[in-house]
Amino acid sequence: MHKCSYSLSVLLLLALMIGVSVQAVGAPGGQTSYLHTTPPGDSAYADPPPPADAHLLGEGKGDNLVSLAAKVFHRNLRNYQYVGFETLWRDPTPEEQIALKDLLIDEFVAVQAGDYLPLGYLYQGTEAYTIVEQPDGSLTLTQYALTPVEEWKQLDNPADVPLYREVSSENQMVPASVAKSLYE
Numbered sequence: 001m002h003k004c005s006y007s008l009s010v011l012l013l014l015a016l017m018i019g020v021s022v023q024a025v026g027a028p029g030g031q032t033s034y035l036h037t038t039p040p041g042d043s044a045y046a047d048p049p050p051p052a053d054a055h056l057l058g059e060g061k062g063d064n065l066v067s068l069a070a071k072v073f074h075r076n077l078r079n080y081q082y083v084g085f086e087t088l089w090r091d092p093t094p095e096e097q098i099a100l101k102d103l104l105i106d107e108f109v110a111v112q113a114g115d116y117l118p119l120g121y122l123y124q125g126t127e128a129y130t131i132v133e134q135p136d137g138s139l140t141l142t143q144y145a146l147t148p149v150e151e152w153k154q155l156d157n158p159a160d161v162p163l164y165r166e167v168s169s170e171n172q173m174v175p176a177s178v179a180k181s182l183y184e
Contacts, residue, residue: 061119064182068131069122072172073141077122077129084120095153099146099163100128119182128164133179134171143167 062082069075088101100121111117118130121144128144144164152161 061182062122064184065120065122065129065131068139068178068182069129069141072139072174072178073131073170075129075141080122080124080129082120082122085118088120095149097123098149099152102163103128103144131182133182136173137176137179138171138173139179139182140169140171142169 061084065082066077066080069077083097083100085104088097088104093101100123103121104118107117114135116133116135118132120130122129123146126146126148128146129141130144131139131141134140143166145167147161147163152163155161
């Protein structure tokens with residue numbers, strides 16, 4: 001009989017502890033905290049698909065870059081393809097855009113408080129351009145040379161070769177309305 005009362009006491013104590021812990025993590029009258037943990041690899045860790053009406057960062061800004069390149073920097077980039085930030089950020093990335101993704105990641109890592117990131121890139125063959133607003137309101141056009149896909153695919157370790165290099169950079173002060181047109 002002594003064993004039975006000991007087992008019953010342990011069960012009552014466990015029930016009391018469970019009841020108190022449930023109240024502490026969100027039961028009525030308790031403090032709310034994170035109760036459920038999802039194991040890594042579960043769908044809770046995957047990027048959810050964007051809503052159908054979501055505006056993706058950099059989406060549809062190619063014409064803006066082409067227009068500003070012509071108006072501010074006197075460059076004709078009409079025949080260049082455009083890829084936006086959000087498109088590059090998500091996997092899978094087409095081979096011809098791997099160098100641009102590498103460039104975007106490097107810029108993302110290097111960004112400082114107050115700096116702006118590119119909305120996307122205009123590219124053609126092994127040449128790419130972007131226009132980025134600067135903290136002082138000016139615009140900077142940067143030209144990059146991209147390593148050809150065929151060249152880095154032949155390497156044992158493509159990470160050993162830079163996939164891009166900066167060729168030139170030009171900065172122009174512009175009225176706020178012109179800088180704003182980059183985002184419209």
